Amino acid sequence: MSGRPRGALLTVEGVEGAGKTTQAARLVEALRSSGREAVLTREPGGTELGRDIRRMLLALDGEAPAPEAELLLYLADRAQHVRRLVGPAIERGAIVVADRFSDSTIAYQAHGRGLPLDAVRAIDDFARGGIAPFLTFVLDLEPEAGLVRARATGPADRLESEEIAFHRRVREGFRAIAAASPGRVVVLDASRPVDDLAREIAATALDRLEHA
Ligand SMILES: Nc1ncnc2c1ncn2[C@@H]1O[C@H](COP(=O)(O)OP(=O)(O)OP(=O)(O)O)[C@@H](O)[C@H]1O
Ligand SMILES: [Mg+2]
Numbered sequence: 223m224s225g226r227p228r229g230a231l232l233t234v235e236g237v238e239g240a241g242k243t244t245q246a247a248r249l250v251e252a253l254r255s256s257g258r259e260a261v262l263t264r265e266p267g268g269t270e271l272g273r274d275i276r277r278m279l280l281a282l283d284g285e286a287p288a289p290e291a292e293l294l295l296y297l298a299d300r301a302q303h304v305r306r307l308v309g310p311a312i313e314r315g316a317i318v319v320a321d322r323f324s325d326s327t328i329a330y331q332a333h334g335r336g337l338p339l340d341a342v343r344a345i346d347d348f349a350r351g352g353i354a355p356f357l358t359f360v361l362d363l364e365p366e367a368g369l370v371r372a373r374a375t376g377p378a379d380r381l382e383s384e385e386i387a388f389h390r391r392v393r394e395g396f397r398a399i400a401a402a403s404p405g406r407v408v409v410l411d412a413s414r415p416v417d418d419l420a421r422e423i424a425a426t427a428l429d430r431l432e433h434a
Pocket of ligand 2: 243
């Protein structure tokens with residue numbers, strides 16, 4: 223590599239408990255071991271404002287947001303995140319690894335909640351302001367298995383408490399996104415062992431970045 227390294231956004235997506243946080247952290251370790259600057263972040267909650275929005279979105283008490291309000295809260299988080307953190311990091315040549323990004327909005331708000339796909343896409347485009355993932359890993363898992371895993375990390379939040387049919391629509395949403403963007407999205411069977419998945423994700427990411 224010569225000159226300034228080129229920055230990029232890599233995203234890790236999937237249903238509740240699929241292993242996103244685990245694999246995003248492992249990917250950052252692998253990127254750093256390869257000598258790249260890597261930044262680990264997540265949505266919602268990658269910025270200070272975003273952490274307030276995250277609490278509003280995931281709290282079980284208080285008033286549940288209408289689907290349209292929920293969409294706009296996620297996108298307010300994203301608008302802040304790309305302008306304050308993701309964009310500047312990419313500009314200076316870092317690899318940003320985001321634990322959820324726009325594909326979650328499409329899967330949860332359009333496929334899960336049933337909001338119109340075109341409207342969700344349009345407003346997400348506005349929020350992202352041109353920042354898009356270079357490569358995305360979808361950790362595909364039966365929602366029931368993911369929810370069991372998620373229980374191991376703490377009490378259910380508002381999303382995890384949704385009915386199973388909602389989580390099934392979300393999973394199908396991720397699969398539809400992957401089918402529509404095979405060049406960007408890599409689907410992995412998230413029931414595989416953590417180390418096995420981490421190895422494949424690191425190898426794929428390093429290879430794609432090398433040949434970008
Ligand atoms: N491949 C795997 N096999 C078995 N258990 C796993 C695997 N990946 C992660 N786990 C475990 O499942 C739980 C959930 O993992 P993790 O928090 O990474 O998932 P997540 O997708 O970030 O969940 P959430 O949607 O709740 O943020 C953790 O206890 C983690 O150790
Ligand atoms: Mg997580």
